[in-house]
Amino acid sequence: MPPVLFHSTNGRSPAVNLREALLIGQAPDCGLYFPKVFPQLAPDEIRGFANLPYHEIAFRVLSRYTEGILSDDVLAGLCRDAYTFDVPLEKAFDRVYLMRLDRGPTASFKDFAAQMMGRLIGRFIREDGRQLTILTATSGDTGSAVAHAFHNLPGIRVIVLFPEAEISKRQRKLMTVLAGNVTAVAIDGKFDDCQAMVKRAFADPALGSIPLSSANSINIGRLLPQSVYYFYAASRVARPGEPMVFSVPSGNFGDMMGAVVARRMGLPIRKLIASVNDNDAFPRLLNTGVYQKVVPSRNSISNAMNVGHPSNLARLLSVYGGHMDETGRIHVQPDLEALRRDVFSSSVSDAQTREAFLEFYDKYQLLLEPHGAVAWQGLKDWMQTESLDGLPAVLLETADPAKFPELIEQAFGWSPDAPPAMAALDDEPEHYERMGTDYEAFRNFLIAQHA
Ligand SMILES: *Cc1c(COP(=O)(O)O)cnc(C)c1O
Numbered sequence: 001m002p003p004v005l006f007h008s009t010n011g012r013s014p015a016v017n018l019r020e021a022l023l024i025g026q027a028p029d030c031g032l033y034f035p036k037v038f039p040q041l042a043p044d045e046i047r048g049f050a051n052l053p054y055h056e057i058a059f060r061v062l063s064r065y066t067e068g069i070l071s072d073d074v075l076a077g078l079c080r081d082a083y084t085f086d087v088p089l090e091k092a093f094d095r096v097y098l099m100r101l102d103r104g105p106t107a108s109f110k111d112f113a114a115q116m117m118g119r120l121i122g123r124f125i126r127e128d129g130r131q132l133t134i135l136t137a138t139s140g141d142t143g144s145a146v147a148h149a150f151h152n153l154p155g156i157r158v159i160v161l162f163p164e165a166e167i168s169k170r171q172r173k174l175m176t177v178l179a180g181n182v183t184a185v186a187i188d189g190k191f192d193d194c195q196a197m198v199k200r201a202f203a204d205p206a207l208g209s210i211p212l213s214s215a216n217s218i219n220i221g222r223l224l225p226q227s228v229y230y231f232y233a234a235s236r237v238a239r240p241g242e243p244m245v246f247s248v249p250s251g252n253f254g255d256m257m258g259a260v261v262a263r264r265m266g267l268p269i270r271k272l273i274a275s276v277n278d279n280d281a282f283p284r285l286l287n288t289g290v291y292q293k294v295v296p297s298r299n300s301i302s303n304a305m306n307v308g309h310p311s312n313l314a315r316l317l318s319v320y321g322g323h324m325d326e327t328g329r330i331h332v333q334p335d336l337e338a339l340r341r342d343v344f345s346s347s348v349s350d351a352q353t354r355e356a357f358l359e360f361y362d363k364y365q366l367l368l369e370p371h372g373a374v375a376w377q378g379l380k381d382w383m384q385t386e387s388l389d390g391l392p393a394v395l396l397e398t399a400d401p402a403k404f405p406e407l408i409e410q411a412f413g414w415s416p417d418a419p420p421a422m423a424a425l426d427d428e429p430e431h432y433e434r435m436g437t438d439y440e441a442f443r444n445f446l447i448a449q450h451a
Pocket of ligand 1: 141142250
């Protein structure tokens with residue numbers, strides 16, 4: 001098999017293999033890397049996943065992308081090492097399940113991708129004898145998942161910017177107790193300020209000698225590992241070859257693109273539900289064919305999904321023959337009919353999110369947090385339009401309820417226990433820098449860090 005090639009969604013950069021796509025991040029023409037042709041898993045092979053542990057399924061799926069780049073032995077070892085945590089599937093009713101993707105080191109689904117991406121990038125850097133600085137702005141979950149994944153990898157330095165007043169103490173601690181090669185920087189500003197500073201740094205010629213890379217979800221390394229848990233869910237709850245329904249709480253659409261990848265590789269998916277909060281650019285596009293970013297993005301209680309222009313839509317539309325550039329302009333319309341056949345999307349308000357959260361607990365005794373509650377409402381919205389026909393459906397719960405305890409505290413008057421990994425941090429000393437939003441000061445700080 002020739003290695004899988006990744007093409008830029010903007011079509012003006014040469015195609016590259018996985019190794020280069022991982023290390024470059026965003027294509028030089030500002031597009032996103034994505035395969036045009038996907039490796040296929042035969043139905044028999046998918047059937048065989050039923051008896052395999054998670055890390056082995058991860059190996060079977062990801063090895064299709066690493067041929068010629070990484071030996072199977074090495075990849076199998078990385079998968080074993082990355083995926084040591086549980087992936088519970090809890091039954092709600094009939095054949096509707098909740099998949100908890102919150103058992104990783106930072107208690108959000110972002111660990112699934114970050115843990116693998118860290119190991120792959122760490123390996124490639126070491127082979128090349130190179131140095132790399134991962135620079136990331138975070139509103140919470142990305143920064144901690146990335147910092148943990150790259151912590152103490154030789155040759156790699158991590159700098160995470162976070163808005164000091166906008167994240168919880170527990171979220172902050174997940175980044176500030178690591179030290180070593182991880183530098184956390186509290187910015188006296190908003191998430192948008194952090195992101196603007198990082199973007200400027202990437203484009204700053206004065207920093208040209210510092211090898212910077214990003215670990216946000218424009219990197220294909222954040223996407224491929226997210227296809228694995230869809231195969232895993234099917235192997236546990238579907239009959240061989242039986243199509244499924246997934247409801248995915250979506251912000252930047254990296255998580256739901258994992259399902260698109262799985263489907264392209266051969267996993268039968270009847271409907272993929274992208275559930276969003278008040279940031280409704282995608283459901284509007286689906287309904288009207290017109291794309292309008294939400295500017296500025298709207299705040300909501302499912303705050304990890306407060307994304308006004310989901311960058312992964314460029315990838316989604318490319319699968320349906322469309323072309324959206326990095327600014328959100330559509331140059332070629334996708335096949336909307338085909339897209340609607342495969343994907344459903346609804347926008348869920350905060351009030352609906354609260355109700356869905358309460359209902360799920362009352363009816364099924366399963367505790368959600370706001371992002372998972374959006375997924376539940378999205379599934380219900382779809383079931384108003386089509387019947388599940390007895391097929392299995394899986395809701396993705398993307399964080400531990402203890403990470404977003406407000407809903408629970410308001411509704412029940414008690415706080416959920418922190419998962420052990422997070423509770424252990426409570427007494428650890430924190431190390432972090434503090435900075436304003438002045439770019440010159442930030443640039444000098446970066447230069448001093450690399451002196
Ligand atoms: C990042 C995040 C999301 C959104 O995932 P996308 O891939 O950006 O769509 C949902 N829930 C939680 C808890 C997250 O941290």
